Amino acid sequence: MTVLRLLPVILSALFLSAHFLRIGHLGPMAVSLAAPLLLLLKRRWSLTVLQILLLAGALIWIDTTVEFVKTRIAFEQPWARLAIILGTVAIFTLLSAYILRSKKNQRLYNRLEEYANPSAGAFIFTGILLAVVQFKVGLPLLLLERFIPGLGWFEIFLLSTYAAVITEKMLDPSKTPVWRRRIWLLFSAVFFAQLILGLAGFEKFLMTGKLHLPIPAMIIAGPLYRGEGLFMPILFVSTVLLVGPAWCSHLCYIGAWDSAASGGRKKPKKLPHWRTPVRIIITIIVIATAIVLRLVGVSSVIATILGLAFGLVGVAVMLLWSRKTGSMTHCVVFCPIGLLADWLGKINPFRIKINDNCTDCGICRLSCRYDALNLSDIKRRKPAVTCTLCGDCLHSCEDGFIEYSFPGLKARTARTVFIVMIVSLHAACMGLARI
Numbered sequence: 001m002t003v004l005r006l007l008p009v010i011l012s013a014l015f016l017s018a019h020f021l022r023i024g025h026l027g028p029m030a031v032s033l034a035a036p037l038l039l040l041l042k043r044r045w046s047l048t049v050l051q052i053l054l055l056a057g058a059l060i061w062i063d064t065t066v067e068f069v070k071t072r073i074a075f076e077q078p079w080a081r082l083a084i085i086l087g088t089v090a091i092f093t094l095l096s097a098y099i100l101r102s103k104k105n106q107r108l109y110n111r112l113e114e115y116a117n118p119s120a121g122a123f124i125f126t127g128i129l130l131a132v133v134q135f136k137v138g139l140p141l142l143l144l145e146r147f148i149p150g151l152g153w154f155e156i157f158l159l160s161t162y163a164a165v166i167t168e169k170m171l172d173p174s175k176t177p178v179w180r181r182r183i184w185l186l187f188s189a190v191f192f193a194q195l196i197l198g199l200a201g202f203e204k205f206l207m208t209g210k211l212h213l214p215i216p217a218m219i220i221a222g223p224l225y226r227g228e229g230l231f232m233p234i235l236f237v238s239t240v241l242l243v244g245p246a247w248c249s250h251l252c253y254i255g256a257w258d259s260a261a262s263g264g265r266k267k268p269k270k271l272p273h274w275r276t277p278v279r280i281i282i283t284i285i286v287i288a289t290a291i292v293l294r295l296v297g298v299s300s301v302i303a304t305i306l307g308l309a310f311g312l313v314g315v316a317v318m319l320l321w322s323r324k325t326g327s328m329t330h331c332v333v334f335c336p337i338g339l340l341a342d343w344l345g346k347i348n349p350f351r352i353k354i355n356d357n358c359t360d361c362g363i364c365r366l367s368c369r370y371d372a373l374n375l376s377d378i379k380r381r382k383p384a385v386t387c388t389l390c391g392d393c394l395h396s397c398e399d400g401f402i403e404y405s406f407p408g409l410k411a412r413t414a415r416t417v418f419i420v421m422i423v424s425l426h427a428a429c430m431g432l433a434r435i
Contacts, residue, residue: 005104009038009050012096015089017058019064027144027153032057034157037111044116047100047109049123054097061090102415110210113261115168118420123166125424126160130431141432143194146204155431164429170419177392179366180249183423184256187430194434207231207434213304214435215311216337217286224290225303227237235433236337238346245345248331248338249370249390250422251429254314258330261318262369265326271371275333283336286310294300328369332386342385350389350418351409354381355401389418 017032035053038046041401065086072079074090076198099105133141134152140435145152198206212222219232239247248255262268293303312332321329331338358381365373372387393402394415403411405416 004098005102006036006039008092008096008099009054011055012057012093015093016060019060025150025153026052026148027150029360030154031157034154037347038161041165042109042111043110043119043121043164043168044106044111044113044124045168047159048116048120049106049164051100052120052124054093054100058090058097061086063091065090070328101223105297113170115171118171118416119164119167119231122420122424122427123160123164125154125420126163126427129428130156130159133428133432136305141207143205143431159427159431161428163424166427167420167423170279170423171236171416176419177390177395179424180390180392181256181259183426184250184259187251187426187433188253188256188275190430191433198435202303203432213307213311214253215307215314217253217305217310219337220338221286221290222308224287225294229295232433239425239429241339241348242343243346243418243425244348244389245341245387246350246418246422247341247345249388250426252331252337252435253433255328255331256314258318258322258328259369261322261330262326262328263321264409267327267366268371269324270374271325271327271329271333275329275371279333279336279339282334283368288379308392326369327371332371333386338386341388345389346385349407350414352383352387352389352391352393353403353404353405354378354383355403356381357399358401359399363398364393364396364402367392389422391415391418 007229008072009242013032013036017029020026020032029085031053034049040049068086069079069083072082087325103352131173134145140152142152144155144156166179166183170176170408190216194205212218219236223229223233227419236247239251243250261394289306293306314334317330321333333378358377358378360375360377362378364378365375368387369392370384370386370388370390373393374384377384389404391404394400394404396402404415405411406414409417
């Protein structure tokens, strides 16, 4: 009975795939064929997403009908039968979307219903972000698009589905810290796997076919030295504007290493008070060095060696200092991008807030690897500037005195919106971020 009830949905998808195949659009064809497979997930959000896709499909049929009728009229050919046939297909597609709203289907797809709207939102937001890139950027940035033109749309569908699934996982407060680290490590693995493949001679796995150092500091130092190559700075600033300093706890391709290194110690130590001036000095030195190297005309070989040396020192900081202290010293002391994310991130209104009912027990400090919840910070009811909105501390506070905040939103809603946005950006970066 379930198959028969959903048969119109499957047929509508097949009709759309046949249409796209006829006009040679392989990516949308693949999406049309794969979309009904979302039903296998048995999640409420999958129904919502399918409804949206079917509504979009109906609009495509209507647009196709109008264009075909115009063409027939222009060539003085009969058009009424064609309009009836295509119009019927459009109506059938609309009805298929409506069928998914039936009570029986809603009852069947009721697993984790409370997370349905956020997961659907993550799917849509991720799709919009990547669709803008697919439409507006001349250089094919999505990996599948580079190998088979048009399949970038199928990659968008896959990444959007991934975002919806991960959002569902991340919204469970008890699982958020574990899943954050998992997807962060996955992002780092994907990023560096592409780098290795690029070094092995597969240039399509590199952003431009040219090798750049995979060191966060090079996001600012590289363009200052070269006078070009603004994609990564734009990507960095865009994410900081959307989710504040969360770049450092979700999207940095090396930060996951520092997290793993600091995780070897159960209780993080408080870092020395001089860490702030030191990170400011390091940032100034990196920026000044990049500008001087360009003005003096130093060769790219020497500049690359200097950049590599800086990166290796950063790895040493992780292995020696982060492991010893249990705090992410590379991120909060050594990395210039971390400092910029902390400062620029204050433009964004997302915050971690400590409730006035806090008892100052300090248990949340054990979950913070960014040295942002020392006792003085807790008493001020405000995490330090190094807070990256990772949210690990929320789970550690059994009384729920720590929460996300955003002007005009309740704490739970603010957390939901933040997770939808950060997971969507994570999924988008999975498809776009490469050297």
